[in-house]
Amino acid sequence: MKKPSTSLLLLLGLLFCKPGNTQNQDSAIVLILDSIPTLVRSISPFPKFTMETKKYQLTIFDNFNEHRFNPRPGVLDTIIFLPQSDHTILSFYYEITRQPLDYVVRRGDTLGFRFVNGMPYVTVHDKKKEAALNYEYNKIAKHGFRHTPFELYKEPVTVSKSVNELLSYKSGLENQFYLPARGLLTGELSVLNSWKEFKQEFLHMYEFYHDKLTNQIYSMDRAQAQLTADTIKNILYANKAKPVSLSYSYFLPLLETIADSAILKKATLLRYSNGSELDYREVYDKTNEWADVNDFYKKQLLFKYLQKIGDKFSLSDLEKYLSKFAEFSKDTLLVKNIKSKFLVADNKMALSKDSLYMLDAQNRQLSLQQVLNANKGKVVYIDFWASWCFPCRQQMPHAKELWKQFEDVVFVYLSVDKNKEEWAGAAAAEGLSSRVHNYVVLNAEQSAFLKSIDFGPIPRYLLYDKDGKLVHKNAPGPGSEEIKKVIETYLKK
Template sequence: MIKVIPLLLLSIATLAQPAVIRFANGHSFNGRFSITPNQSIGPMPYPITWHDSSSSRPIESKADTPRPPLTLSPEGSSAVFSHSLNHFDYVDFPVRPGDTLTITYLPEGLTVRNKQGLFYPGVFAGPVAPGEYSALGVYRNPYLLVRKRLTLRHPNWSKFTPEDKERRKRQEVLQVRKELDTRARKEMLAAEQRNDSLHQANRIPAFLYAFNRDKITQVRRRIDVVAGDVPDSTLYQWMASHTPWQSGAYDQYYLEFVSTVVEEKLVPTVPLIHKSYLRPDNRVIFDRIASSPLFPPKDRDALLARELGAIREDYSRQDVQAYFEKFSRLASDPTLVAFLREEFSASLESDRVPSESLTLRNTAGVKTSLADILNMHKGKVVYVDFWASWCAPCRAAFPASAALRKELKDVVFLYLSLDDSPAKWQKALVQEGLDTHKASYLVLNPDLSGFIRQQKIAAIPRYMIFDKKGNLAIGNAPGAGSPETAPLLTKMTQTP
């Protein structure tokens, strides 16, 4: 299966007027899902997701604990707020700049009210009892159910080869979706009827009605594609005539539909290769999309950009450069090519060479190295935080880190991002209030750095402490939220 990620990467918009999400009480959705009597998945530490035009951000929310309000700025005319109720089902709705919404949790779900006191009614599958899931929820994300079936059916599952596991998983996903086809279509019909009824009675905001209508249309099309009911000419027509449900809005369900077309039409015969995990070869998928007559130019460009992102993630620098050149020749939108050239700058830079230190870049584009920074701050303790915009635990620790910075004025707090996208890094800096913190850098050579290799930095967040002489004192230090951190740093600042 290919990863469904945002396809449209045309621009990083200036942050708009923020929206505020308030929480009247704490949720009780722990989401635990049993695989076998002795094995389960859960709870869900990040049930909330904020989907924007260029990224999706998971947000922590602990069960039975009211979380502080969220202040987030949609990049375009709206973003999408999503809240999981379990590992299959979720509630989602568009959020516009300037909105103030209040979430109230109920035992079976949640309600949403705007600042005018108007409710956002739900139109999709009603409340589901603990341990039960809607057909639509399982249809859209059948992998946990598939894992349960396969591990129960094959007691020696762990001994299967990765290739055999992937082949059986795909067969089982197709079977599960075939079994759920009728129920999922009925749920979509019921949702459509509720949405239309609420609209006719003026009981639903127009933009929410449009969002729901588009969601229903695109999910139905996904079901039709999986069922093999749609000729290629109709698929092309659907894509060529598509317009977003609202200008400038995040077009999540259309993107999922287009991804399903790729998954069902092009991916099944793509060879599997071992990268960070066993998956279809993204280079072959790129080439098949490039030569396929299925996709209008705008969708072909976006799909090629997505595969280019996957190639950057796990393939060689030579592959990244070769496929970026292919993309530059094939893409119909020069604006997208220019944007991705900046996005891929860390992978394409000619001076990106192996180094025993870390090559860094600040927000102004000025390059330096970890060795130079340590030398500049000799005489002070340096606390290093390795993070990335996509790392939810990293970002969840930033409030504690900010409190430490305020308390420990003699310590240099150095934030080193392992993002592969300068734009996503800079956007996250603004969101986390680090854009004015001078000791914030993007690491340009994480895969080529001897320092990364020697210190075995394979997972983040990761913290380090350098002493006043610039020597690495603690290679795996406690995090910013640990009660050990402040006393430890204080003691080190007092040591000559």
């Protein structure tokens, strides 16, 4: 028998070995994955054309909140999840050119997953429930595990004969498969509606798959300009009137495309010297005033646009709109998500002007001065960078050479990313995660220190001597020969 991974045994202990923690045992969803295949993340169907994805293999939708996982391939792996909702949606992304399979899971369920033709198949003790859980798997199996017309509509790369056909005639290929795909989904919806036993015994599953098929048809119709303004208005009215009972609805991506036309395309385009950007503050305000959408779905849209504000605008703008969102949504989990993702501190450290404050990978806050004080007697080389800065990342291979050559030098990496996840991902990719001094800056906009050194474009490098004195506020980059000479000079002092 294959052994589960050590990390998951530890997780089991954290969840279940506390006295009196029986509620967690009853509420947890346990997923046991038997040798999930490695997800092929890129394919090259044509010369000089590569299709790539960074999607997670497994997403759990719990009251519309996304929790994403990449299970360990080729081993017996276990995921334990404590849901907020009575029913959650598991979405399995198993192949780059195929649509994910969705499963409706109840609080307290334990599901086994084996993989047939690379596709996830659920096993449970109750065979009737097993058949219901594998509703989408069984639909694909009826097609001989071939791509369905709907998948061909969504991913025409699978039938394109050349990259020119794909790029030049993508809309033509979509038009070609629109009617077959629509006919397939309409037929599946009809079969689902006639399956009385399924509806009676597994109501939540029935409601989810009915919602999915219905809104996928609407989304295709809209993409093909087959939805009239009156039809769209009726769809919005119907969804505003009925309560939200699902952990995720395919109405949301349809609503996002409607919002694109109703709000985004009419928003102000801000022009800068290096490009242009939609004013997502205006988009947020217009969405907040949108009377045709119920508050639950409006919250999902506002959350999306709030993240755009965090990505594109200042920290003060984000804090202003986060305050609006918190008042409107009353959703502390989503507010916490934004604060964590965009480094919005509850304390005032991030707003302080008297120093430069950072966060490490363990969410510990500290100042640059603390790092300098702890490394008195050593030369300190500071590298300001960001995940989105191509010139910064070009220098990283040279940085690794400096580490090897100057083991007595303290190398400090300060990211000015606004998004914590993007910083962490880029730091891991560049080999910085294992470095002691890998941080993201919290108060770049407010820091008097950065103003004092005329901080601007990155990459930017600083050099401190053994006494903790800034001796070079525009130090040479790691790829230059000059930096080696400068470091050697200060090491000898």
